[in-house]
Amino acid sequence: MWVAEMDGAIAGWLHAFAALRVGVPPFIEIGGLVVKPDCRRAKIGSGLVQKATAWAEAEGMKLRVRCNSEREPSHRFYEALGFELLKQQHVFER
Numbered sequence: 001m002w003v004a005e006m007d008g009a010i011a012g013w014l015h016a017f018a019a020l021r022v023g024v025p026p027f028i029e030i031g032g033l034v035v036k037p038d039c040r041r042a043k044i045g046s047g048l049v050q051k052a053t054a055w056a057e058a059e060g061m062k063l064r065v066r067c068n069s070e071r072e073p074s075h076r077f078y079e080a081l082g083f084e085l086l087k088q089q090h091v092f093e094r
Contacts, residue, residue: 002051004035004044011039014048016055019064028056030065049081 012035
């Protein structure tokens with residue numbers, strides 16, 4: 001987990017972890033990224049993603065992130081950072 005500060009206060013955080021799945025090579029996954037609304041557009045999020053990117057590269061792994069299909073601003077954010085849509089899926093719960 002990485003935390004970003006601005007003016008001595010927490011402005012955002014990113015949680016990433018190594019994901020092990022059957023049938024695909026291990027990868028680093030962003031589990032959560034939050035930036036305070038009044039700190040957005042200050043490169044906090046992209047700086048945190050860069051830290052996760054550096055970790056993934058150091059481990060020789062790809063970096064992935066999952067995003068709710070309704071969160072269009074998040075999609076644009078990640079696409080602007082060079083992420084490409086890999087797949088779409090449905091989530092079922094019981």
